[in-house]
Amino acid sequence: MSTVENLSDEERLGLLQGTLEVLILRSLKLEPNHAYGISQFLEQQSDSEFLVDNGSLYPALQRLLQRKWIAGQWKTSPNGRRARYYSLTPAGRKELLRATSKWQRFTVAMAKILAPEG
């Protein structure tokens, strides 16, 4: 967590439109998680480059629920807290595959263009 304090809000990367939902799906690929866990996961995985704003996270979760890509279930956490755990549905899994390949193509293409000795 130490790096979090070292990066000011301006220095962090803003999330591109539509990326948050893919990242949420990815974060649920291995195991179900609750909102706080998801935001923790995303910050850690991105080396604190992404700071997930709760004002975006919660509506994004709602959109994913509405599309039936994730399902929510109240469970007790390992440390005894009740929390709502989200898990990928089969449709969500399919969407994650589709979106991952799309983003990979996108980043490769961006990298080609922005490569310093292009």
Place this chain on the structure above:
Amino acid sequence: MRQWWSKVERALGRRRNLASELEQEIDAHLQFLIEENLQQGMVPDEARTAARREFGNMTVVQERTYQSWQFPGLESLLQDIRYAVRGIVKAPALSFLVILTLAVGIGANTAIFSFVNAVLLRPLPYPSADRLAILWSGLGYSGRAPFSSFEVFHLRQRSKQFDQIAGIWVTNGALPGDGAAEQVKVADVTSNFLPLLCSQPALGRFFGPEDDLENAPSTIILTHGVWARRFGSDPSIIGRSVRFGRSRSTVIGVLPADFRLIFPDDASVPPNVEVFESIPVGPWRADGPAFLHVIGRLRTGATFATAQSEMDSAAAQINKLGGRASLGNFTVSVFPFQADTVREVRPTLLCLFAGVGLVLLIGCANIANLLMARARRRLRETTIRAALGASPSRLARQFLTESLLLGVLGGFAALAAGYAAIHAILAARPPSFANFDRVPLDIRVLVFTFAVALGTSVLFGLAPIVSVRRLDLTRDLKESTRQAGFRRHHWTSVLVSAEVALAFVLLIGTGLLMRTFINILHTDPGFRAGNLVTFRVSVPGYAPLHLIQQKLSVLPGIRSASAISHLPLDDAGNWYDYYYREGASSAEQTSVMADHRSTLPGYFTSIGATLLEGRDFTDADDAQHQHVAIIDDVLARQLWPGQSPIGHKINLSDSPQGFYQFQRDWAIIVGVVHHVQYHSLTAIVRPQIYVPYPLAPRPSMSFVLHTSGAEAGLATAVRSTIDSVNKDIPTTHVEPMQLLVDRARSESRFASLLATLLSVIALVLAASGIYGVLSYSVAQRTTEIGIRMAIGAPRAQVLRMILADGFASILPGLLAGFLLSLAVAPLLAHLLYGVQPANLANYAVMLIGVFVISAFAAFLPARRAMKLDPLTALRYE
């Protein structure tokens, strides 16, 4: 679909559950954060506060999450509407003022637009109205003239572009049927005329070719009105022979109740024709008189342009056939019937439409100022809302929703106001609008009203948005409401300037129209309208007419009595012809047209026309003696410029053999009379020539009685006098000549009345705008004024300060209005008489008027500021 349904489900039923679920979820989230903070060694309180800070704005998270359950926009729209309703209800005085202004402003527009719609936009109530054309003949300098039967026959022969060419001539005749003899307007129509304007009769049939045959029995068609009034709506009337004038006719048809005869004002085809008889058309006499007003229906695929070029070549051929056409340049003009019909009323309507548009703009400026002032009063509230996370677009949407709601309410109020105004205008409308008696509030008017209402509400709804466009949260939260409004608002003074400018433009136009009306009031019609009563009679011949004149002349209360074929300002059945002096070249022979008038001796004395030279007719001027004529000074100047026409010979058409049996004839001019305004009070349409009745007998004559003033019982005396000669002579009601004069003035009175009304509204709005803005400014600056006074500012200086504030917007407004008027006033030229658009006196009067009223409106709040008590003012918060 499923997604949509789940939204509906959430929106309707499970909202509450979802909300509490979200709350629990957020709570759990916070607990995780707190736990983590505790692990890092914070004390519990510190850990909780830090967790909340880390989580972010909880309300925003909740609101955004709710949004994902909602139909996009719908719920926030409902919320905006609730907010707007609350805003409107919370400020009832302001809302009332706004809605009232809209009701007046938009209502005036609705009313005038209804007329524009009914008169200019809606097709005439005829089958295939867009293919109807009106044809005018031209000869020499005179255009817009009727045709002779001979010409109509030859036009028909040569036309492929028209599938019908029909003619009408309206004259005075007897009301058919038994009962009191009464004179009404009777139209002679070609047998194909009525089917052009009416798809089918209510009863019976239209005229057919069989009615045009020589020796065909006399047949008539009645309007629905006469059928009801005279025959008690008896359906067995069809095929029955009824008394009609001095003979009998068979009724073959009754027109539908909604049939209207709508013709251009100058066609001498009035709307109140009650009986139709058929008139055949044939190549009988090349030099027969031109009296038929002609309409035609274009064949499918033909255009007005192709019809015009066809008529051009037809006219050229008719020129070679003899008759009046052979004398020179006979032309035929084809116009769309509708456009020609509204030719006269169009400019008046469009000017009024522009006028109500200006009033509405002024009203909008006023409302914008009101709403801006309120937006500023609400600045603190708005700022707090912005600080709590309301986005600028959301705030703008709320302001706009409120304006739109006001606009819709105003639109409904305007419909009611417009409906009332339409009926008021219908009651006061001049005869040129007489044809348009149905002005419906149809779908187009409704759409117009609400489009204007919404358009204007966007317009004035932008004002408060502009005024809170740049919120400075820190500054605006710190300032008190009162001080917050103190910042100079550029927009407010621009709006006030615009109001003054627009009001000034309206006043200039109104001034011109009023001047025109005054000029028309004072114009010399060529006769004396006072102490003059008139009525029309159908006459069997000269002897009874002469007898009636003699008997009327000696009635008590009558100074003199005489008769003429056409009354001044009563244009129906008019005809005119070409005249030439002895020795005129053939080109000159068709260059002068004049109205043809048949009179009894004493007419000029009775009507009060001035005999300039020579003598009046006498009873000795008949067919057996020297044929004589009297001309007016206009004709005299045209035919014998610079010399006296007395004793000269003039070629004219007369009919000493009987009704309408015309011949060309020479007559000696025995008198010159001052021109009488027969067609309008303002324009010399044509000169006149007068012929004694025995030379030009007419079946219908109009009596003019110069009375000594006491007219009570006159009508009965007149009727019994006529009955003593012949009980079966149809007459019209006895009417004062003043009625005809008033009717001729009514268009100008109507225009200037409405314009005055609009100007008063505009002035009141503009003045209240100035007053409102300055009052508000004084209220906002009360503390400042108190301070100024406390440190020794004299009261006069305070007064000057507020007045200067007012004049800073009044003077630019006056300047802009002045420049705008210079550009706009010439557009009124068509409606003016005896006054130039750039009339200096008008500008001076209106400039002073608007200045004085604006200054007064500014003075009231300024005086209030001056009278403030410094102590009270300083405590005022």
